[in-house]
Amino acid sequence: MKPPAFAPDWAALRADFPILDQTVHGRPLVYLDNGATTQKPRAVIAALARFYERDNANVHRAIHELSFRATTAYEDARARAARFINAASPEEIVFTRGTTESINLVAYVFTPRLQPGDTILLTEMEHHSNLVPWQLLAQRTGAHLRFVPVTGDEGLLDLRRLDDLLSGKVKLFAFTHVSNTLGTINPVAELCARARAHGVISLVDAAQSAGHLPLDVQLLGCDFLAFSGHKMAGPTGIGVLYGRRALLDSLEPFQGGGEMIASVQFEESTWNKVPHKFEAGTPDIAGAVGLHAAMDYLEGVGRAAIGRHDEELARAACDRLRGIPGLRLLGPTEARGAVVSFALAGIHAHDVVTFADQEGVALRGGHHCTQPLLRKLGVPATTRASFYLYNTPAEVDRLAEVISQAAKFFGARD
Ligand SMILES: Cc1ncc(COP(=O)(O)O)c(C=O)c1O
Numbered sequence: 001m002k003p004p005a006f007a008p009d010w011a012a013l014r015a016d017f018p019i020l021d022q023t024v025h026g027r028p029l030v031y032l033d034n035g036a037t038t039q040k041p042r043a044v045i046a047a048l049a050r051f052y053e054r055d056n057a058n059v060h061r062a063i064h065e066l067s068f069r070a071t072t073a074y075e076d077a078r079a080r081a082a083r084f085i086n087a088a089s090p091e092e093i094v095f096t097r098g099t100t101e102s103i104n105l106v107a108y109v110f111t112p113r114l115q116p117g118d119t120i121l122l123t124e125m126e127h128h129s130n131l132v133p134w135q136l137l138a139q140r141t142g143a144h145l146r147f148v149p150v151t152g153d154e155g156l157l158d159l160r161r162l163d164d165l166l167s168g169k170v171k172l173f174a175f176t177h178v179s180n181t182l183g184t185i186n187p188v189a190e191l192c193a194r195a196r197a198h199g200v201i202s203l204v205d206a207a208q209s210a211g212h213l214p215l216d217v218q219l220l221g222c223d224f225l226a227f228s229g230h231k232m233a234g235p236t237g238i239g240v241l242y243g244r245r246a247l248l249d250s251l252e253p254f255q256g257g258g259e260m261i262a263s264v265q266f267e268e269s270t271w272n273k274v275p276h277k278f279e280a281g282t283p284d285i286a287g288a289v290g291l292h293a294a295m296d297y298l299e300g301v302g303r304a305a306i307g308r309h310d311e312e313l314a315r316a317a318c319d320r321l322r323g324i325p326g327l328r329l330l331g332p333t334e335a336r337g338a339v340v341s342f343a344l345a346g347i348h349a350h351d352v353v354t355f356a357d358q359e360g361v362a363l364r365g366g367h368h369c370t371q372p373l374l375r376k377l378g379v380p381a382t383t384r385a386s387f388y389l390y391n392t393p394a395e396v397d398r399l400a401e402v403i404s405q406a407a408k409f410f411g412a413r414d
Contacts, residue, residue, distance in 0.1 A: 008301050010309065014390040016041040016297075027360025030395045035180050035208060035339050035386030036364055037230045040294070044234060047293035051286050059285055060259060060276075070285055077288035078275070081240050084295045085225065086216040091245055094275040095283050098239035099207040100129040102226030103174070105241055105278060106203055107133035109251040114171055116142030121165055121173040121200070123148040123157055124376060125182060128369040130174055130205045148175070153377060155182030155331040162191075166198040173200050178208035181370045181382065182331035183314060183339035185209075192221040201247070207231055210240075211298055211388075212338055213307045217242055229287060233388075234294030238287030241278070248274040255280040306389045310338035313387040313396055320400035326412030327403070330382060341368070341382040344406070345413040349381040355406040356383075361399060 014020060017039045022029050031039060051073065057066035059074045075090070082090040096102045114120075120134045124147045138145055146165055149158045157175075166173065173195040177188050188204055195202040203224040206215060211232020217225055224243050230236040243251075253260055253271055257280035262270040271277045298306065317340045321327055326345040344352060349365030356363045364384045367374050374380065385399055 008305050008309075008389075010389065010392070013301060014392070016043070017390050018042060018045075020390060024360040024362070025358050030361040030398050032385040032387065032391065032395065032399060033362045033364050034388040034391075035231075035368075035384060037236065038211065038233050038388050039390065040233055040235070040290075041297050043297050044290050044293045048235060048286055048290045051289045056286070058282055073292075074283065074285050074288050077292035080292045080295050084215070084299070085210070085240075085242055086218050087242055088218065088245065091274050092217075092242055092248065094241040094243065094248070094278045095288055096226075096239045096241050097237055097284070098228035098230065099205060099226045100133075100228075102224075102239055102241035103130055103203070103205065104133045105254045106224055106226075106243075107137040108254050109278075110137060110172065111140055112252065114141035114143045115169075117169055118143040119146050119168060119170040120144070121146050121148065121170050121195075123175045123186075124150040125155065125157070125179045125184065125370065125373050126174070126176055127180055127205065127207065128371070129207070130176060130203075131372070134174065143171070146170075150182075150373065150376065153328070153330050154333070155179060155184045157184070157186060159190075162194055163198070166195060166200055170198065170200045172203060174203040174205065176205040176208070178212070178337035178339070179331070179370075180208050180339060180386075181341050181368045181373060181384070183336040183341065184332050185213075185335045185337050188220050188222070192223075196221060208337060208339065211294075211306070212303065212310055214303045223247055229291040229294060232294055233297055235284075235287045235290035238284045238291050240291075243274075245274065248278070253277050253280070257281045259283075301389060307337075309389055310387050311336065313391055313393065314338055314340050316393060316396045317385055317387075317399060320396060321403060324400070324404050324407050324412075326407055328379070330377065330379070338387040339384060340386070341384045342403075343379045343382050344403075344410070347406070347410040347412055349383045351410060352383045352403065352406050355409060356399075356402050359398075359402045359405075361402050363399075 055069040057070040059071040078093045079090045081093045192202040201223045204222045206227040210227035229238040260280040328343045330341045353363045353365035
């Protein structure tokens, strides 16, 4: 069947990623570890090189041409990020090191807002980055954590008791958009609306969705949203915290240092406006420039198209893997993101991943920073294949072939 005229030319796009054109252990590389980090297109690599070759200087502080260019590039990246997620203004975009730092920032600045006996609501499918910062906040303040349960292997949130869970002294509800272990796409707009109805602040962990699905923070109705550049074709070391302007204005700073102050006395200081109030010290300027290029690139392809491409590959992978004796597939059959996790009975995921690596297939095995979730599901570790726009149906076939060989080699119990 001929693809519709508006479909991206996926093969041409793949050629934008030079790293993919290589062999590993004598086999063509099949990179299926995109949930951990994605590869970078030439446009991003070139933007980083161009910045360091021509424009590098520190931002905001000096009045010379290069500093002006670096500051303009950095602030342009902020405006780009605001458009990328439809924030009301660039002031709602705080640059951070990534999702982890964005969440830690919120958890830290929320300290004065919590009292002993307050509650922070999470779900059972959170990455450690969206769990441990809240544990620390709970320890600091005497607040409790509560969790929306996960149904079982199909990996959905059990929302039947959500209104109960949101009742009482709940101050914040933090949850992932797409689960990095199960692939579940959560109904973010509904979760934010239900939180709001109870007067609860919402935080969305968009680490696995920002580069894969269209995101509109105003439509989603979230108060905070966090993502990482490196999981969406951008560089490592740069990420975003989106926060509603009024909320950011009302919070105290995270770290102290240069950039975040308005005036400093020996004994005390006053704070810069948002977002600078939350950006102490020299930021990752080149990272922001690279992230800008990544956002341009992804929007050129279209995130709705990327989401459909991911879904097709993930569905094909599930269909192929399901037939392998002894293989237990985790995660939903519908509304699945670019992630497919499974366990082979009696075989440790690390052995499967090592076997696949010898065949040139890059997978990830382990707890995927979701230890409590895997404990609940009764699996010590899973093997995870995660896809991105440059992956192909032929690579899904190769995955299925290699996993089938691994199951035979190690003797998976049926
Ligand atoms: C769902 C989710 N949240 C948070 C993170 C943490 O992202 P980072 O390490 O880029 O801060 C990850 C990384 O795998 C993730 O998958």
